[in-house]
Amino acid sequence: MSQWFYAEGNRERRGPLPSENIVELHRSGRIDADTLLWRDGAGDWRPLRDFAAELGIAPPAAADTDAPASVAPLPPPLQQVPRYPAAAAPPKQGLSGCAIAAIIGAIVAVIGLAILAILAAIALPAYKDYQQRARASMVYTQLQPLSSDIAGFAAANERCPVNGEDGFGSPESYASGNLGSVRVGRFEDGHCGLEAQFNSPHEPALHGKTLWLDYDMRAATWECSSDVDDKYLPANCRG
Incomplete structure (x- = not known):
């Protein structure tokens, strides 16, 4: 009994399968008249319509439009990691204690956000995996x-x-x-x-x-x- 191969999307080889499996795939709509088939002794890959009589399938009508090309998924967007701020200028002479505390707090907050962003950049891919x-x-x-x-x-x-x-x-x-x-x-x-x-x-x-x-x-x-x-x-x- 012949063993058949077919090209999924006319790109990836599938098989081998016995004739009855090929017929079942055609009946279920998984493959159509333009799907490329091959078996031992067949020479080059040919569309299913060329083997219709051999497989006991009614000769299918030729498709009048080409199947749309598959679209590859877009890559995920790059993650935006906040940059470290430029070094803060030293406080001017006579700056009040409250102003100094506010500057230090702002620097600490920005550095903390940067650290959190780095940790997120490490953790998110691991969670995705x-x-x-x-x-x-x-x-x-x-x-x-x-x-x-x-x-x-x-x-x-x-x-x-x-x-x-x-x-x-x-x-x-x-x-x-x-x-x-x-x-x-x-x-x-x-x-x-x-x-x-x-x-x-x-x-x-x-x-x-x-x-x-x-x-x-x-x-x-x-x-x-x-x-x-x-x-x-x-x-x-x-x-």
């Missing part, structure tokens, strides 16, 4: 019940389940919180597993990234991997 680690761990936890269902199906049927089978919804049906979609199927090495995509528009380190859970049926063990930076991932998912 903590938030992204928490979101990645939450997605990993959300996937645990589904991974148990995959292992149970594989043990009972001696094959991998796919989206749309009894007990397994479409990729988009698993969307919740920071989890955008989950594809269930078989990996290139023959292992069962799932491919989860993060949906965190306000977290550039996570949004659009992928987490894979690979299940070895013979050893009954799971392996976690991701294209997210290791510092945001649970310990057992780090490369």
Whole structure:
């Protein structure tokens, strides 16, 4: 049986997948007639419409408009750190005690604000990292019940389940919180597993990234991997 690859957004390769998974992706709208496909012996990457007959899909009509280009998220604004004030001029001879106290108090206040700004500049990125680690761990936890269902199906049927089978919804049906979609199927090495995509528009380190859970049926063990930076991932998912 042919193993297929497709180009997500015609940029990132996904697969391999059996023919029925490609058909399911097309039916669910995840891929369309212009999505690039490849299989062994096919030569160059070609749009799905060229393989419609082979896959048993009705020949799709050509799209009459190009898909809009994705827009990369803007970087966060630079933090404004107050500068230290210029050194205060020495008090003039005869300046009253109250005036001297006011000048000293103003200098202390400005220095204190500068110190607070520096501490905030250190603390805010650390807190941001903590938030992204928490979101990645939450997605990993959300996937645990589904991974148990995959292992149970594989043990009972001696094959991998796919989206749309009894007990397994479409990729988009698993969307919740920071989890955008989950594809269930078989990996290139023959292992069962799932491919989860993060949906965190306000977290550039996570949004659009992928987490894979690979299940070895013979050893009954799971392996976690991701294209997210290791510092945001649970310990057992780090490369």
